[in-house]
Amino acid sequence: MSMTGGAGRGLRRVILGATTAWLLAFTLLPMLIVVAVSLSEPRLGAPPFTPLFEWGAGFWPIFNGHITSYVTIASDSLYVAAFVSSLRIAATSAFITLLIAYPMAYAIARASARARFALLMLVILPFWTSFLIRTYAWTGLLNTNGPINNTLINLGVVSEPLTLLHTEFAVHLGIVYSYLPFMVLPIYAVLERMDWSLIEAAQDLGSRPYRAFVRVTLPLSLPGVFAGWLLVFIPALGEFIIPDLLGGPDTLMLGRVLWTEFFNNRDWPLASALAVVLLMTVLLSALLLVKALQRREAA
Amino acid sequence: MMANGGAGETPVIRIEGVAKSFGGVPAVAGVSLDIARGEFFCLVGASGSGKTTLLRLVAGFETPDQGRVLIDGEDMSSRPPYARPVNMMFQSYALFPHLTVAENVAFGLEEERRPRSEIRERVFAALAMFDMGAFGARKPHQLSGGQRQRVALARALVKNPKILLLDEPLGALDKKLRERAQLELVALRERVGITFVMVTHDQEEAMSMASRIALMRDGALCQVGTPRELYDAPQSRFAADFFGVANLFGGRVTEAGAAVDCAEARATLAVADACTQGADVTVMLRPEQIALSKHAPAAPNVLTGTLGNVVFLGNAYVCHVVLDSGKAVQARLSPADMAKLGALATGDRVHVSWEPSAARVLTS
Numbered sequence: 001m002s003m004t005g006g007a008g009r010g011l012r013r014v015i016l017g018a019t020t021a022w023l024l025a026f027t028l029l030p031m032l033i034v035v036a037v038s039l040s041e042p043r044l045g046a047p048p049f050t051p052l053f054e055w056g057a058g059f060w061p062i063f064n065g066h067i068t069s070y071v072t073i074a075s076d077s078l079y080v081a082a083f084v085s086s087l088r089i090a091a092t093s094a095f096i097t098l099l100i101a102y103p104m105a106y107a108i109a110r111a112s113a114r115a116r117f118a119l120l121m122l123v124i125l126p127f128w129t130s131f132l133i134r135t136y137a138w139t140g141l142l143n144t145n146g147p148i149n150n151t152l153i154n155l156g157v158v159s160e161p162l163t164l165l166h167t168e169f170a171v172h173l174g175i176v177y178s179y180l181p182f183m184v185l186p187i188y189a190v191l192e193r194m195d196w197s198l199i200e201a202a203q204d205l206g207s208r209p210y211r212a213f214v215r216v217t218l219p220l221s222l223p224g225v226f227a228g229w230l231l232v233f234i235p236a237l238g239e240f241i242i243p244d245l246l247g248g249p250d251t252l253m254l255g256r257v258l259w260t261e262f263f264n265n266r267d268w269p270l271a272s273a274l275a276v277v278l279l280m281t282v283l284l285s286a287l288l289l290v291k292a293l294q295r296r297e298a299a
Numbered sequence: 300m301m302a303n304g305g306a307g308e309t310p311v312i313r314i315e316g317v318a319k320s321f322g323g324v325p326a327v328a329g330v331s332l333d334i335a336r337g338e339f340f341c342l343v344g345a346s347g348s349g350k351t352t353l354l355r356l357v358a359g360f361e362t363p364d365q366g367r368v369l370i371d372g373e374d375m376s377s378r379p380p381y382a383r384p385v386n387m388m389f390q391s392y393a394l395f396p397h398l399t400v401a402e403n404v405a406f407g408l409e410e411e412r413r414p415r416s417e418i419r420e421r422v423f424a425a426l427a428m429f430d431m432g433a434f435g436a437r438k439p440h441q442l443s444g445g446q447r448q449r450v451a452l453a454r455a456l457v458k459n460p461k462i463l464l465l466d467e468p469l470g471a472l473d474k475k476l477r478e479r480a481q482l483e484l485v486a487l488r489e490r491v492g493i494t495f496v497m498v499t500h501d502q503e504e505a506m507s508m509a510s511r512i513a514l515m516r517d518g519a520l521c522q523v524g525t526p527r528e529l530y531d532a533p534q535s536r537f538a539a540d541f542f543g544v545a546n547l548f549g550g551r552v553t554e555a556g557a558a559v560d561c562a563e564a565r566a567t568l569a570v571a572d573a574c575t576q577g578a579d580v581t582v583m584l585r586p587e588q589i590a591l592s593k594h595a596p597a598a599p600n601v602l603t604g605t606l607g608n609v610v611f612l613g614n615a616y617v618c619h620v621v622l623d624s625g626k627a628v629q630a631r632l633s634p635a636d637m638a639k640l641g642a643l644a645t646g647d648r649v650h651v652s653w654e655p656s657a658a659r660v661l662t663s
Contacts, residue, residue, distance in 0.1 A: 197391055202410075203379070203380040204387045206407050206410035208379075220397055296397075
């Protein structure tokens with residue numbers, strides 16, 4: 001790998017510099033702007049918020065920040081409710097995803113090499129169609145006179161069509177369906193690398209298959225479970241499209257509230273403050289998971 | 300069937316006509332074998348000979364297509380691995396990486412739902428037995444290869460199994476450590492008194508450790524016997540070649556139990572083993588049974604040739620000789636015999652000779 005002389009070092013510096021510049025320009029800077037907007041006040045005009053710094057008589061600009069938006073979020077029960085309900089929906093749907101994804105990942109990891117490739121392709125295949133279109137397709141499927149209800153009525157399971165669309169159930173379904181591959185792949189990656197002689201060793205020492213799973217397979221696959229959980233829970237927490245297309249009018253999720261504040265109420269500072277709170281929640285939960293994982297590995 | 304454990308006593312392992320194939324390819328083909336209590340039994344063979352599959356059939360990780368395995372007279376056919384009175388030491392040791400050394404050793408006892416105090420005592424004793432008492436809180440990845448091997452042994456033996464199965468237990472150790480571990484394993488078996496069944500591809504390892512050896516080839520037993528029997532009286536060319544070095548001459552019996560005409564040696568060799576007239580056989584000679592001399596000795600079997608390389612091994616010399624027939628043979632001489640011969644140089648004419656009783660006549 002060692003590139004000889006100054007040319008190699010120069011190239012390395014260029015790549016590192018470009019990476020840093022990219023992250024600064026497209027990750028850190030936009031986040032700082034969002035934080036800045038969240039600290040300003042809404043007004044009519046363009047942009048629809050007051051500048052954070054104003055030039056007065058003195059040498060230094062006057063800091064014109066307010067925490068009004070954050071106070072509003074904390075005091076208005078709507079936002080708190082949206083926050084709690086987002087956490088709840090993201091957590092339950094991530095959990096359901098885990099329950100479905102784990103056996104899938106396990107089956108793929110234990111399949112023959114050829115079947116494994118085919119199954120992995122099938123898991124990844126939905127990515128080739130737009131996420132928006134796939135979510136929209138569910139509205140047709142879940143409709144009162146859609147294929148699911150028609151089948152259920154024809155089979156005589158129900159006499160009246162069920163209300164499936166625009167419910168919290170549909171939101172869960174949408175999240176589980178869309179994010180399943182993100183849970184399957186990291187768990188599969190861990191299970192595929194696992195030394196199966198460990199399971200035999202457990203059985204040799206007297207574990208029934210179920211016990212061997214609980215005592216050996218499951219603990220060893222936890223890094224994959226954590227990774228999958230992060231990849232599903234975090235985007236689900238801020239999900240907008242799925243609750244908007246499949247959720248009911250009473251399905252409160254932060255993504256939707258954020259949208260309303262931005263585009264309907266044109267309260268950019270409040271929307272930005274919501275985004276910052278969401279970001280902090282995500283960061284905190286990710287940090288806690290990573291810390292838990294590190295503690296496990298260090299022990 | 301070769302029962303070795305004395306008349307009347309049930310063998311601790313009885314393998315009855317066991318066959319197992321994977322995807323149509325036979326791995327073990329009709330093996331019957333008795334292993335007596337307290338043996339250090341070695342299964343040897345090249346890779347793919349079925350020795351590991353046979354071990355796994357005893358452990359219960361594979362179920363036989365045909366035949367059955369009995370342990371202590373009890374049919375194991377419907378017993379899964381977790382309900383068999385055997386424990387296995389895996390080639391990779393298979394220590395649980397997420398558990399400490401002490402937790403690894405306690406694992407099997409916890410699965411038996413033993414009381415906490417008993418588990419603590421037995422784990423302590425097992426670790427102490429392998430000088431690992433100070434390492435109980437470590438994780439496997441913090442141990443050296445030799446330490447891991449001892450933890451794996453402790454974990455398997457703490458359950459007091461009737462049989463310890465060892466799958467290439469020394470394969471992961473370096474040469475120096477391996478030689479010491481061989482002696483330790485033999486001593487360990489004597490101390491704990493149970494039956495050890497070990498799989499190895501290393502014939503020297505099998506010879507130096509086993510009380511009995513089963514040589515496997517293509518899923519079948521080639522020969523079963525003590526190390527001495529396998530070395531001194533191999534029953535086939537394959538067995539002769541597998542254990543140690545063998546000089547092999549193919550030929551046809553011209554006088555039953557007395558003479559074999561060997562084209563490879565361009566001579567008729569005198570033998571003492573039983574053989575029938577007209578049979579195609581192989582005459583086998585171990586290198587140490589061949590004498591070397593500058594002048595033709597008065598012996599029944601004398602062949603002439605040219606001396607090739609002489610390799611000094613410290614306690615012996617290995618002389619490579621190309622016979623006039625073109626066949627290459629090896630003779631192993633002690634330093635004293637070598638000194639008696641006097642100065643020899645590559646290219647010198649030499650005579651190789653041996654007693655008829657030293658040669659084995661192999662019929663397959």
